[in-house]
Amino acid sequence: MKPAPFKYLAAGGVEEAIAALAEHGDEAKVLAGGQSLVPMMNLRLATPAVLVDVNRVAELSGIAANGSLELGATTRQADAERSAAVAARAPLLAEALRHVGHPGTRVRGTLGGSAAHADPAAEIPAVLLALGAELVVHGPEGERTIPADDFFVSTFTTALGPDELLTRIRLPSNGDAWGFAEVARSHGDFALAGAAVAGARIVLFGVADRPLRAREAEDALSGGATPVEAARLAAAAIDPTGDAFTSAAYRRDVAAVVVRRALEQAAAR
């Protein structure tokens, strides 16, 4: 299938990108890695009138490790996967990236693109939530920082305004124990259910319209509950939907399993 016609802007800087978004509003979409957006455009499920390509915006790229780890929004997933700084500061992210798509998509797909796309079954949003990431966002009014807890609103919906651009992802430095587990139908397939654990934060993904903090489980765990008990609480708190491929009951059953496994991994570190 071929995409519908659109106008194309290769933005040279953040301001230019934001100005284009402000001018065209709903009619404009940001093009980063394109691994999620372009398939939808080819299927004509997405038909933006204007595409704002941010791949050449220098300020959006790069990984900096100061007090916290700062990842530019257009950091390629493959680059983050291999980055020594990410391996040292956010090994949960490095591990989760191995499950994102395929090597062939990770060389183009970006961290920021995945975060902004907000697929409920995606690994990157869940990991950002588990790590307590801060998403730095630029708009016509300037810069603001959105905590991950507030960023992922619903299916394909984030707290980004229509004229705002995600520019950086900031990961607080932490050496917390971490764990990651997901179940997919086959390798590289999207997750039927997954869990990302970092320190006291437990996140489930693939089981709701966005990644979810399992708060009852987190509380129980800090109160001394075992991984099994915490996992049970996490599963009990979700209300997953089923589809033609996977039942709601399955998602709930497996949610408990992946939380428990992720917690056990964390405990073993």
Next chain:
Amino acid sequence: MSRPEQYVGARLPRFEDHRFLTGRGRFVDDLEFPGMLHAAFYRSPFGHARIGSVDVERARALPGVAAVVTGGDLRDFPPFSTGLPRPEVRANERRVLPVDRVRFAGEAVVAVAASSRYVAEDACALIEVDWEPLDAIVDADASLAPGAQLLHEASGSNSFAHIELEHGDVERAFAEAAHVFTKRFHHGRMHAAPLEPRGIVAQFEPGTGTFTMWTSSQIPHLTRSLLAHMLGLTFENQLRVIAPDVGGGFGQKVHLFPEDAVVPYLARQTGRPVKWIEDRYENLAASTHAKEVVIDLELATDADGRFLALRGRYVGDAGAYANYPWTPLVDPLCAAVMMPGLYDVPAARFEIDAAYTNKCPTGAYRGVGWTSGQTAREALVDDVAREFGVDPMELRLRNTIPPEPYVSATGCKYDGGSYAEAQRKTMELVGYEAFRERQAELRGHGRYVGVGFSPFVEPVGWSGDMAKRMGFPFDYLDSARVSVEPDGSVTVALGMHSHGQGHETSLAQLVADRLGVRIESVRIVEGDTADTAYGTGTWGSRTAIVGGGALIRAAGEVREKLVAFAAHALEASAEDIELHDGNAFVKGSPDRSISVTMIAYTAYFGAFVGGSRPPDLEDPALTSTRSYQPPESYANGCVAVVLEVDAETGKVELERVVAVDDCGTILNPAIVEGQIAGGIAQGLGGALWEELPYDEDGQFLAGTLLDFSYPTAMDVPPIEIAHLVTPSPVTEGGIKGVGEGGTIAAPAAVVNAVADALAPFGVRIDRTPLTPSYVLGLIRAAKSS
């Protein structure tokens, strides 16, 4: 340059590789013609609906659009009519574009030809249809229920055919049996999904009133025969069909589809070449699906587990229309006829139906119904072994036919094989005893590994005898032409069509040996109906045996002439002439020789090259066209799968696959192994990852590759292949056929391995695919009962 003594049997690298490796293959979409238009189709968003008004005015007016054609415009166009000369069959018609009703989601409704595919799709977006959605039938049993809505009123029934067959006193066998075991198995819907989707370029030449059609097809000649009159041509020879390089087919590209008629129509209408390339959504939704059959199987045994009789009911899901021309019987009827597999079962009875549903039409896909039948039967055999408390391989071997030719209870004339030996060899390669020890140890740690076996008999070389045995009254003409050119090089032209099988190499191996020439001098030509001897194409594991057989005959005649020339030139008798490596020489006197090149120049130009033709040779032309229709022939083998089931998530991780295959005389072992491995990978896909669901309104839910998952290099485990060779006693060259065994046998091996892994839970598997959701459900259900 070194060469093996004999080419047949050698693991030669393929001649065709060069163009594919350098990106110089010529697939349909690689073809460009001046003034070429591009077609797209507006397709039904509904699973079942009445078509009211169709407004194409805005589409027609779009700049760049050259033509828009609706079903109304093609009202007088002949429909596809699928039937069979047997009384049970109710022929089914399918209009090339529907006029008043669509019957499946994705059905093509309007055709557009424009300056680019992009513009053609823009035009489709401007088409407005007044739809009246209708209730959909998405289940074969529901379709056959009394009072169900008729999907084809003209048929008077929702079944394409109800067919029954019985042999032996089945009732008595069941009445007197010590045990009767039953199983209901719903075999999942699968999709051939070749990586290159379909594609056509059609061109009409007004000066001669002829069409040329390039098509990604497995059946160029049949396409010509079936399409020419539909296009309004007076004579079939006014249509030239060319199948270029084809990027996989697996049976999907042996059918004719509405697009095959509409695209040439557009070419004539517009006076320009028209190209249509199927996109992945169209391929997934609107080409053919396959293999969905609900099977109710009963097995009667004596007290010691000897099989006495089989009874089976096979209900195939035909989809919205009968596929053209093979019919939807390819799934349920083929499954039923191979019901006994390689077991010695004296009595059998089956009944089959092929029920219309509001889903994509089903058609032939590698192994056809033998896959679903194999899966149900072998899963039942393992169930029976567990009931008896005996090892499943011991039960199998106790009931396996001997290696000699054998006639099955459904009348199949097996031409002998290594039925038991293949099983034993597979067990040996698996390391069966050691595996059972490992399995027991791991169970102690709460880990569930399993092994599943699937010994199979594979009908091969589908030609007249096999077709009739399978219930399809048909004969086929498959011929091959072998010609030696003036310089001694050899041109072979036949009506097969390679789409990955390496014919340019394997058939050259055969011909080079027969003529005693160097293989580099042999050129295999396929694909162009103007250029090749008539054949019915490549599918059904038939090219080596049917095409090879025709080649053996044709090459044999040419060889006789080469020998006659050599005998004349060397003043020897024909019996003393040998041909090898491009030379003819007298046995025992290698210095008395003449090159094939010289023979050929002599045959063509005689005195000019200082040679003379043998005076008693009636016709010096070094060419022969012969046909071949082999008797029934059956390959055999065994596939085993070792895997682990995660009992907490239902996920299956494959460890390894072992396959033993006996396809009689092997032309090229590397090519044979490639076929086996590829077939297995497709079988694994259907067993574990592949789903093509519809909702209750007939909405298709697997229209993208996010939903339909191709097996990747991380999913398919290492596959170990071993060969046994039992040449057929009844075919030319003892060749059998290979290609479908893997897809026939692998799903059953997976099902059995999962059941074996989960034996401590006592699960009974009754469907494919074995998704994590389904497997976990089995474990949960077993635990709670």
Next chain:
Amino acid sequence: MTHGAIVEGEVVVRLTVNGEERRGIAEPRTLLSDFLRHELGLTGTHVGCEQGACGACTVRLDGVPVRSCLLFAVQAEGASIATVEGLATGGELHPIQRAFSSEHGLQCGYCTPGLLLTAQALLEENADPSELAIREALSGNVCRCTGYVGVVASVMEAARLLREAT
């Protein structure tokens, strides 16, 4: 085509392909796969899905193996692209191509160009990959014909040939 200007309708795209400067016409929505195949006539790159799932359309963009069906031609302005047509040099097959032939790593050939380029990129980074590393690196390239047995053997052999050459 200049950066910073909004592009609508047909433009000229200039890029380097297999070391040669090329140019062609594209609209913004023209996929790079279509541009390479139909505008530049390099039909070795194949299209299997236009959804980024099968990898048949893989080319190397500034050395990186990417899905050309998920890029617009205009995005490749000024870039350096390598397609399968550039693998063989001076009529000599690249060792990877030779290995795929000797180890029967292809059947219908449709997925082969994408696989070759992905394998080439892998071997540049890892001269002695394990079977698992090969399977992982190629997991985004679907082959429907081979069951990957010949493919893995081919990449192993290619690795050996390349190590031998150095």
